[in-house]
Amino acid sequence: MRLEHVELLHVTLPLVTPFRTSFGTMTSKDTFLLHVVTDEAEGWSEFAADPEPLYCSEFVAGAEIVIRDALLPRITALPEPTTAALAPAMAAVKGHELAKAAVETAMLDAELRGYGMPLATFLGAVRDRVPAGVSVGIKDSLPQLIDDIERYLEEGYLRIKLKIEPGWDVEPVRAVRTRFGDALPLQVDANTAYTLADAAHLRKLDDFGLLLIEEPLAENNLHAHARLQRRLTTPVCLDESLHNAADAASAIAMDACRVVNIKPARVGGYLEARRMHDLATAHGVPVWCGGMLETGIGRAPNLALAALPGFTLPGDTSASRRYFAEDITEPFVLADGHLPVPTGPGIGITPLPDVLARFTTARYALYAASHPR
Structure with missing residues (x-):
């Protein structure tokens, strides 16, 4: 496989409702897509973090620099930039798991499309x-909370997750239990x-x-x-604290968690996510697949991962309409509380050109091979 072209597309999609957590309120999904073209196929991925380093240390502008100036030069120097060769090539760059995940996913998508293999099959779904x-x-x-949950349950969602913070914790949970x-x-x-x-x-x-x-406490403090956990009967689940297998x-050896949330972007990509699942x-x-308010480009591969056997709890793999009035791909639609795992090659989905054009705010070429096609 030969890498021929890499471009980055900044996209901004308004959310159907503001999404508030303990670290801030989001009104739009503002991120970038990575588009790679090889001599065999093309691939897509979505950077999962936000414009500001609030959820994690990575952010949109910083990740663009890391990909352009630190990761791509190492990848383009490879004789054969297969997905298996990416992690060793990128290992010299410390951290930046979400940026690495964007690169790995786009390259993996292109490689699997070249083979005609769905990501779900490759991962072992x-x-x-x-x-x-x-x-x-x-x-x-x-x-307002009760009304929203009632609507989600009517739509068919099988599990509810409440965001909490000091002052908004016991009473909301009590209200939900009393009502439902x-x-x-x-x-x-x-x-x-x-x-x-x-x-x-x-x-x-x-x-x-x-x-x-x-993730009740500060991240990385196992x-x-x-x-x-020794003082609670409720299982502690870790998210931000787990960067790799x-x-x-x-964490498991210390009994710091009894459930694991696997976000592929947070751990550097789907290969490391599969290792975490196996471990x-x-x-x-038990493990489950977390979400980062992804567009269809990020949601499709998450569904492939969530189809592995160890994912025994429902994840944050919500339908497209949960966040967006219009997604940049064909929408994922809830049916009987479930979402379908894409069956096409690679991640199984591509952006809709007209919709992508409307939501794209900037477009940059990061790499172009010097040899003629």
Whole structure:
């Protein structure tokens, strides 16, 4: 496989409703797509982070520089830039997992398209559809929260995740349990909003039969999460703290988490995500696929990953309409609480040219081979 062209497309899609978490409120998905062309096929990927480094240290403008100036020169220097060769080539660049994931996914998409192989087949998927959960942001009032959840349940979502923060935690959970009952699969996500000093308060959530509490404490502090888990019956799930399979192994060994959220972009791509899945499954730890408010370009490969056997909890693989009135790909539509796993080669989907043109705010060529085609 020979790399011929790489371009970056900045896109901005308005969200159907603002999405508020403990670290801020989003009103649009503002990111970039990476488009690669090889001598065999083309590939697409989506950078998962945001314009500002609030969820994680990576951000849109920084990732563009890293890809252009640090990652692509190492990849284009390879005699054969196969996906298997990418990780060793990019290893000298410290961190920047989300930028690396964007590069790896686009190249993997192109390589698999050249073989005519779906990503789901390559990863080892065992299902042709996956159960869908929905993430519900922090609201202005409990009635608004209840109304939104009622609508999502009517649409067919099989699991509800509540974003929480100090001052918006026990009462929202109690209100949801009172209105919808104990049978509703329910979990909460703190996005690192608490400290170990809040353990007694977080123990109040044990009364509500939650599936898990996600990343309650500062990221990368496995010791604190292990101490918290000893004081809770609710399983702790780690997200931001796990950057690779080695981190997951350490967290599981320390009992810092009893559930793992695998976000492929956060761990450097789908190859490392599969290693995390295999590791957790070998230790009997359930995993699920988190979301980053992806467009269809990011959602398609997440569905392929979520079809692996160890993904036993519904993920944040919501339908396109959950976030966007119009997606840049053919929309993913919920049916009986599930979304279909793409069956086409590669990630199984490409942008709709006219829609992509409307949402594209800038377009840059990052690399062009000097040899004639």
